[in-house]
Amino acid sequence: MSNNTEIKVPDIGDVSEVDVIEILVAEGDTIAKDQSLITVESDKASMEIPASHAGLVKAIKVKTGDKVKEGSVILELEISDAAKAPPPPAKEASPAAAPAAAEQAAPEPPPAETKADKESNDVGHQGPVTVVVPDIGDTNDVEVIEIMVAVGDTVTAEQSLITVESDKASMEVPSSHAGVVTAIKVKLGDKVNKGSEILELRSSESPAAAKPVKAVEPVQAANTDAGAAQQSSSTSQAPLSERDSSASLASVPPERHSPTEAFADVDLPLRNLPHASPSVRKFARELGVNLTKVNGSGDKNRITADDVRGFVKQALASGGAPMLSAAAGAEGGFSVLPWPKVDFAKFGSIEAKPLSRIKRISGANLQRNWVMIPHVTNNDLADITDLETLRQTLNQENQKSGIKVTMLAFLIKAVVAALKKFPEFNASIEGENLILKQYYHIGFAADTPNGLMVPVIRDADKKGIFDIAAETSELAKLARDGKLSPAQMQGGCFSISSLGGIGGTSFTPIINAPEVAILGVSRSSHQPVWDGKQFQARLMLPLSLSYDHRVIDGAAAARFNAYLGSLLADFRRIAL
Numbered sequence: 001m002s003n004n005t006e007i008k009v010p011d012i013g014d015v016s017e018v019d020v021i022e023i024l025v026a027e028g029d030t031i032a033k034d035q036s037l038i039t040v041e042s043d044k045a046s047m048e049i050p051a052s053h054a055g056l057v058k059a060i061k062v063k064t065g066d067k068v069k070e071g072s073v074i075l076e077l078e079i080s081d082a083a084k085a086p087p088p089p090a091k092e093a094s095p096a097a098a099p100a101a102a103e104q105a106a107p108e109p110p111p112a113e114t115k116a117d118k119e120s121n122d123v124g125h126q127g128p129v130t131v132v133v134p135d136i137g138d139t140n141d142v143e144v145i146e147i148m149v150a151v152g153d154t155v156t157a158e159q160s161l162i163t164v165e166s167d168k169a170s171m172e173v174p175s176s177h178a179g180v181v182t183a184i185k186v187k188l189g190d191k192v193n194k195g196s197e198i199l200e201l202r203s204s205e206s207p208a209a210a211k212p213v214k215a216v217e218p219v220q221a222a223n224t225d226a227g228a229a230q231q232s233s234s235t236s237q238a239p240l241s242e243r244d245s246s247a248s249l250a251s252v253p254p255e256r257h258s259p260t261e262a263f264a265d266v267d268l269p270l271r272n273l274p275h276a277s278p279s280v281r282k283f284a285r286e287l288g289v290n291l292t293k294v295n296g297s298g299d300k301n302r303i304t305a306d307d308v309r310g311f312v313k314q315a316l317a318s319g320g321a322p323m324l325s326a327a328a329g330a331e332g333g334f335s336v337l338p339w340p341k342v343d344f345a346k347f348g349s350i351e352a353k354p355l356s357r358i359k360r361i362s363g364a365n366l367q368r369n370w371v372m373i374p375h376v377t378n379n380d381l382a383d384i385t386d387l388e389t390l391r392q393t394l395n396q397e398n399q400k401s402g403i404k405v406t407m408l409a410f411l412i413k414a415v416v417a418a419l420k421k422f423p424e425f426n427a428s429i430e431g432e433n434l435i436l437k438q439y440y441h442i443g444f445a446a447d448t449p450n451g452l453m454v455p456v457i458r459d460a461d462k463k464g465i466f467d468i469a470a471e472t473s474e475l476a477k478l479a480r481d482g483k484l485s486p487a488q489m490q491g492g493c494f495s496i497s498s499l500g501g502i503g504g505t506s507f508t509p510i511i512n513a514p515e516v517a518i519l520g521v522s523r524s525s526h527q528p529v530w531d532g533k534q535f536q537a538r539l540m541l542p543l544s545l546s547y548d549h550r551v552i553d554g555a556a557a558a559r560f561n562a563y564l565g566s567l568l569a570d571f572r573r574i575a576l
Contacts, residue, residue, distance in 0.1 A: 006076055011070050017069045031054070035051050037051055090313065128203070131197075156175070182199075359450070377508040381565070382564065408496065440489045453489065475564075521542070
């Protein structure tokens with residue numbers, strides 16, 4: 001027999017209401033006792049609320065952004081009689097709120113003090129102070145993974161100085177005094193304990209009245225599946241963390257850090273926490289950044305605040321929003337289902353073949369470009385009847401030279417003329433600026449056995465048809481032989497992707513960022529064209545122009561394609 005019970009917010013200390021910033025379970029989940037259900041945050045602290053019972057989640061009563069307080073219903077749980085336990089008495093702190101309750105109930109003993117600390121306790125005393133590691137609970141030899149200040153910095157009381165990490169949690173150690181840093185006593189990788197010296201300050205005021213850092217009783221996070229059970233002995237969470245959110249983190253300068261915070265950097269049910277300090281997590285959440293997408297530059301690939309800033313800057317420069325976290329994704333970001341995992345072998349024989357290095361690299365770039373650039377494609381037809389006649393004539397006249405003029409050479413020359421007439425197509429977005437280029441480097445897609453490559457014809461405006469034809473032939477051969485250098489694929493302003501030798505009537509080429517347009521060319525074919533009196537057979541070339549709609553509007557794209565078509569129809573216009 002089973003019964004339903006309501007899981008409520010326990011005593012969370014001396015705060016009235018807190019914001020729900022994360023929901024860690026879903027309806028239908030089977031959860032264990034003490035498993036984290038939601039994360040809440042006040043203006044000073046954040047904590048994860050654990051389950052008081054094990055059972056099946058029937059209904060979730062809160063959503064992200066809700067304000068809750070002690071006694072608020074989190075979810076409805078179906079539990080068995082055997083598993084059901086009496087609810088905790090009123091005002092009795094839950095395991096997750098134990099530190100807060102203990103803090104409220106009785107004064108904390110002061111942290112270990114050095115002689116300099118004791119001397120500076122006199123009100124109005126000014127002089128040297130040695131800041132030490134306070135009581136950090138029952139952990140020993142925690143590692144210093146981040147130093148947040150430098151000699152000469154002016155720090156305030158409760159400003160974070162270093163981040164330390166044990167095998168269960170990471171926390172930021174705050175300053176007990178305000179003053180100027182005169183010496184730093186630790187370095188990255190050092191092991192420290194309660195009482196270890198962190199740095200020396202030239203203090204200018206009495207020590208802070210703030211409570212020292214306390215030990216955190218980790219709540220053992222239960223795992224609900226066999227795969228996670230292997231991690232259960234080391235999975236835990238630090239429930240309560242002091243935070244400073246008095247100012248918008250989006251405008252916090254690099255030297256500003258939040259006060260002490262403890263947070264488990266371990267894999268918890270239903271999520272993987274990236275390797276980052278607590279203040280960096282909050283900084284990322286305020287900006288809507290999904291930390292799983294950020295590459296860490298710190299020790300052990302730890303994500304720093306500068307990494308988050310760099311990620312945001314790159315995303316904004318590209319004009320995209322995939323940096324948004326899942327929570328933000330509901331308001332306009334990207335929140336998609338995970339990729340389906342299928343055992344293909346159960347349906348028949350298969351062969352696993354790894355993607356080539358080029359396809360792995362180009363695939364990632366193509367996915368980014370397709371997602372982050374608002375593509376629109378304009379399709380048109382160009383009459384190349386006379387141009388094809390000219391091309392064949394030139395090749396017959398220059399057989400002995402060994403240079404074969406291709407339609408691509410004419411296309412490159414015509415594109416340069418179109419770019420000069422429509423300069424917004426020869427541009428790139430950089431933040432809120434449009435960079436208009438005064439040079440004309442044209443890339444062309446080369447099909448190779450290992451995947452697509454895009455060599456670049458530099459200064460195409462200064463070269464003739466035969467020069468361009470010879471250079472495209474040479475670069476295409478280097479691409480097929482795998483000998484193309486990175487420098488030969490850089491600096492492009494505009495790209496051309498030609499499938500004319502294969503087939504097709506039109507397609508949507510993906511823009512090669514940071515360019516803002518790309519021309520796709522399909523196979524030419526003879527079509528009846530009305531000349532005003534009769535239909536004539538004309539050789540028509542399909543043109544598919546994809547453009548970045550943030551920079552180029554539809555009318556401009558149509559004009560560009562029409563002008564390009566007129567140049568190809570009568571190549572004498574190039575000279576005008």
